[in-house]
Amino acid sequence: MNPFRYTRVTTPKAAIAAVIQEGGTYFLAGGTNLIDLVKREVILPEKLVDITKLPLATIEKTATGIRIGALAKNSAVADHALVQKQFPLLAMALNAGASAQLRNMATVGGNMMQRTRCSYFYDPSMPCNKRSPVQSGPDKGQPNGPAGCGAIGGFNRMHAIFGGSGKCIAVHPSDMCVALAALDARVNVAGPKGERTIPFTDFHRLPGDRPQNDNTLLPGELILSVDLPTNAFAEHSHYLKVRDRASYAFALVSVGVGLKMNENTIQEARLAMGGVAHKPWRLTEVEQFLQGQPATEVTFRQAATLAMKGAKGYGENDFKLTLAPNALIDALKTATKTA
Amino acid sequence: MADEETSGGEIENPGSSRRTFLKQSTALAALAVTPPAGITALGNGFPEKAAAYELLPLQVEINGTVQKLSIEPRVTLLDLLREQLGLTGTKKGCDHGQCGACTVHLDGQRINACLTLALTTEGSQVTTIEGLTKGDTLHPMQEAFIKHDGLQCGYCTPGQIMSAVACIREGHADSPDEVREYMSGNICRCGAYANIVNAIMDVKQGGAKV
Ligand SMILES: Cc1cc2nc3c(=O)[nH]c(=O)nc-3n(C[C@H](O)[C@H](O)[C@H](O)COP(=O)(O)OP(=O)(O)OC[C@H]3O[C@@H](n4cnc5c(N)ncnc54)[C@H](O)[C@@H]3O)c2cc1C
Ligand code: SF4
Ligand code: FES
Ligand code: FES
Numbered sequence: 001m002n003p004f005r006y007t008r009v010t011t012p013k014a015a016i017a018a019v020i021q022e023g024g025t026y027f028l029a030g031g032t033n034l035i036d037l038v039k040r041e042v043i044l045p046e047k048l049v050d051i052t053k054l055p056l057a058t059i060e061k062t063a064t065g066i067r068i069g070a071l072a073k074n075s076a077v078a079d080h081a082l083v084q085k086q087f088p089l090l091a092m093a094l095n096a097g098a099s100a101q102l103r104n105m106a107t108v109g110g111n112m113m114q115r116t117r118c119s120y121f122y123d124p125s126m127p128c129n130k131r132s133p134v135q136s137g138p139d140k141g142q143p144n145g146p147a148g149c150g151a152i153g154g155f156n157r158m159h160a161i162f163g164g165s166g167k168c169i170a171v172h173p174s175d176m177c178v179a180l181a182a183l184d185a186r187v188n189v190a191g192p193k194g195e196r197t198i199p200f201t202d203f204h205r206l207p208g209d210r211p212q213n214d215n216t217l218l219p220g221e222l223i224l225s226v227d228l229p230t231n232a233f234a235e236h237s238h239y240l241k242v243r244d245r246a247s248y249a250f251a252l253v254s255v256g257v258g259l260k261m262n263e264n265t266i267q268e269a270r271l272a273m274g275g276v277a278h279k280p281w282r283l284t285e286v287e288q289f290l291q292g293q294p295a296t297e298v299t300f301r302q303a304a305t306l307a308m309k310g311a312k313g314y315g316e317n318d319f320k321l322t323l324a325p326n327a328l329i330d331a332l333k334t335a336t337k338t339a
Numbered sequence: 340m341a342d343e344e345t346s347g348g349e350i351e352n353p354g355s356s357r358r359t360f361l362k363q364s365t366a367l368a369a370l371a372v373t374p375p376a377g378i379t380a381l382g383n384g385f386p387e388k389a390a391a392y393e394l395l396p397l398q399v400e401i402n403g404t405v406q407k408l409s410i411e412p413r414v415t416l417l418d419l420l421r422e423q424l425g426l427t428g429t430k431k432g433c434d435h436g437q438c439g440a441c442t443v444h445l446d447g448q449r450i451n452a453c454l455t456l457a458l459t460t461e462g463s464q465v466t467t468i469e470g471l472t473k474g475d476t477l478h479p480m481q482e483a484f485i486k487h488d489g490l491q492c493g494y495c496t497p498g499q500i501m502s503a504v505a506c507i508r509e510g511h512a513d514s515p516d517e518v519r520e521y522m523s524g525n526i527c528r529c530g531a532y533a534n535i536v537n538a539i540m541d542v543k544q545g546g547a548k549v
Contacts, residue, residue, distance in 0.1 A: 001413040001415075002413070003392040003411065003412070003413055004392075004412055004413060005392065005393075005412060006395060006412035006456075006458055008458070008461070028456065028459070030454075031454050031455060031456055031459065032436055032451070032454050035415070035454045035455075035456060036435050036436060036454060038413075039434065039435065040435075048412065048456070050456075050458065050459055052459050075448075098436075098524070099439065099523055099524020099525075100449060100502070100505070100506070100509070100511070100521050100522075100523075100524050101436075101439060101442055101449050101450050101451045101502065101524045102436055102451060102454075102524065104445075104448040104449060104450050105450050105451065105454065105455065246519075246520075246523075247519075247520055247523035248523040248524055
């Protein structure tokens with residue numbers, strides 16, 4: 001690993017100050033993504049700010065739901081009684097990710113901020129607009145390796161079928177984020193200009209012509225916590241993850257479903273897909289369609305057709321155009337207990 | 340991956356021991372595959388640059404002994420254990436969180452030592468495979484791996500055993516299927532999986548304290 005400097009902080013304020021003080025400075029949480037990227041020289045930090053000692057790891061009940069601290073470990077969230085009882089979709093999504101060891105290290109904030117697994121991004125000798133943006137600058141990141149997009153016209157089996165651009169077709173690899181997008185989470189952040197709250201579905205962004213920006217966090221902003229509002233979906237929730245092996249692999253396609261049912265009728269739906277876009281892919285239009293519909297195969301097929309509107313394959317990932325709607329139908333069957 | 344390919348065909352190089360050769364060829368391979376950034380670092384006087392980075396203090400309890408150390412920020416817990424403390428029981432497989440060979444317990448939780456920056460363990464307790472044994476008495480999980488032939492080459496075994504102990508302690512060993520899911524972070528390229536699951540189920544069902 002290239003050498004870098006290290007500092008440990010005990011207050012969010014000190015963490016933010018350390019990051020804005022000097023370019024090339026990064027927050028370090030569990031390290032499971034950052035240290036990997038530093039070893040591969042995808043990221044060449046000047047300094048790491050160890051935030052693991054910040055008091056941001058609590059999971060607590062609030063007046064409107066629960067608040068999960070940004071430094072809560074993925075395993076602690078998945079095992080938490082409140083999460084399992086009220087938000088089983090989140091627990092399922094977390095347990096579908098990585099390995100038991102990695103979930104003991106990975107934090108909620110780090111999981112949201114993890115970079116794509118696009119193999120061109122991971123190899124600095126390959127062209128990649130995300131790693132080597134054409135316009136560089138203090139908040140744009142420094143170019144590292146050739147620009148371009150290796151995946152368009154290259155190996156793109158893992159890549160996006162929704163919302164890609166001519167600059168980048170990478171996907172956000174997180175499972176947890178699919179559940180948080182479906183469950184209307186909100187993200188509390190603090191930065192040099194104070195605190196603000198971002199709806200989860202606005203946290204990540206589509207690549208457009210700035211693929212270097214995975215999300216809408218501003219320079220120096222630190223994620224403090226994630227709020228989840230109470231809902232009526234616990235009984236009819238399901239996270240379906242389709243991958244190349246049964247465990248310990250990233251999603252080809254995943255589906256998060258939460259439903260409120262009255263007998264056989266869907267009263268309210270929450271749906272998001274993973275492995276298909278640069279951000280967790282919330283399906284609001286499909287949710288509206290499902291409202292008031294009977295839980296039947298016909299309904300699910302119509303929902304899947306609607307969900308695939310605007311989908312586009314890039315060659316090697318064309319199979320996702322069939323896999324995604326089938327996964328959606330399957331997840332709806334399981335969640336409605338009509339499988 | 341590139342390292343393996345480059346050194347793979349040349350292991351029989353006469354005149355240097357396999358180990359030295361592997362070290363040399365890995366360094367060369369690293370140079371060969373390292374993108375411009377690495378070369379830039381060399382051009383900038385990499386060794387001098389590295390030397391300029393200060394050593395920072397670290398106090399951490401390892402297998403019951405408090406260690407007061409002085410280390411570079413970029414040192415991982417895995418490299419600290421193996422290179423500086425001589426605790427080579429913990430293995431380096433992939434060095435990227437993908438195989439589980441480096442599994443140790445940090446404050447009682449199983450983690451991958453290869454992606455843990457050593458300085459982040461300040462004030463913590465680390466247990467490695469060397470710390471699992473009590474004197475000459477093997478841990479029940481070690482006994483079970485021997486009894487069930489839960490290994491072939493043995494390279495993944497320390498990680499498997501550390502993970503297996505945690506798996507039972509966490510309460511994730513109630514069925515062979517659950518064991519398979521919660522042990523998926525430990526890859527065995529010899530494919531000793533069936534016997535590993537048997538060993539874990541045996542310890543779990545035997546009710547020994549792990
Ligand atoms: C082998 C392997 C398999 C994996 N499989 C999966 C999988 O199947 N599904 C899945 O979802 N994930 C998977 N992961 C990814 C894993 O979930 C992420 O690496 C992890 O969640 C990152 O969290 P961390 O705390 O370790 O972050 P770090 O590595 O510490 O940080 C990641 C980034 O987040 C930033 N950051 C951290 N905390 C904050 C904060 N509070 N505010 C602002 N920025 C912050 C850091 O600066 C850094 O840029 C896998 C990882 C590995 C290595
Ligand atoms: S898809 Fe995005 S991350 Fe992958 S090579 Fe293209 S620009 Fe880079
Ligand atoms: S060496 Fe740490 S997971 Fe492979
Ligand atoms: S025993 Fe050889 S890798 Fe597992």
